[in-house]
Amino acid sequence: MNSQQSPTLQSFLQDSQNRVNENLSDCLQLNIPGKNLKSAMEYACLGGGKRIRPVLAYGGAVAVGGTKSLADNAAMAVELIHAYSLVHDDLPAMDDDDLRRGRPTVHKRYDEATAILVGDALQALAFNILSRQQHVSADVQLQMLRLLSDASGACGMVGGQALDFEAVGNSLTLEQLQQMHSLKTGALIRSAVVMGGLSHSGVSQQQLAALEEYASNLGLAFQVHDDILDVTGDTETLGKPQGSDKELNKPTYVTLLGLESARDKAQQLSDQAIAALDDFSDSANHLRELASYVIQRIH
Secondary structure (H helix, E strand, C coil), rough: CEEECHHHHHHHHHHHHHHHHHHHHCCCHHHHHCCCHHHHHHHHHHCCCCHHHHHHHHHHHHHHCHHHHHHHHHHHHEEEEHHHHHHHHHHCCCCCCEEECCCHHHHHHHHHHHHHHHHHHHHHHHHHHHHHEEEEEEEEHHHHHHHHHHHHHHCCCHHHHHHHHHHHCCCHHHHHHHHHHHHHHHHHHHHHHHHHHCCCCCCCCHHHHHHHHHHHHHHHHHHHHHHHHHHHHHHHHHHHCCCCCCCCCCCCCCHHHHHHHHHHHHHHHHHHHCCCCCCCCCCHHHHHHHHHCCCCCCC
């Protein structure tokens, strides 16, 4: 936990993390064939992590007057997509990382073929879980499925990853860097918050628009701070190799703006995220605090 978290946020984070961990563990109790696949899926999903995206889904639900239980499926689905993306990102053909969350990556712990299958299986499971919701209408269920598929596909996370590879060794403008990260990181964060809001039947279109504005700024703030941590953090605290972006010659907010200006940028984006919630009651305080937390965290 970060020392700058309030006790309220600490409690919300811990409860949300415990909740999604328990739900993920339950949903992985499937009759999966093969010797390694089930074990590797659990290894990829249950081996730690901040669970920021599920926390944001729960925060989105509570902000519009709902409860955490309404957002359970959305929280699990978005975390499964995130877990799959990390497994595939770590592969030798991608970022070729050996360490994730302080442990060997899935392809190192098992093998490359298993890692590919794990990612495929987790992605499919995410959409299966969204399709099993009982408390939302068929229209809202379809909206959530479309939202998550857009966020995780070629016009979202996968498209951002493609831009990331194309950018290695090249110079980008600030606008190009923001476009890349709004797809690679931001799209899934936006879907988490908005799906959380959609899980409550009483949500308004104005609230959903405000949640999307909040999440767009938060997603970029999260990435700017990640770029800062790649410079200022250490491998043990980060749970992955420090300086990996520099090693891979990737353009970052720090290389483009400098360290202090990158910190200013992260603060500005965090402030804009909080401002998007001006018309919400205290029920959105968890989201407001999260906007500050993402630029203060140490890993």
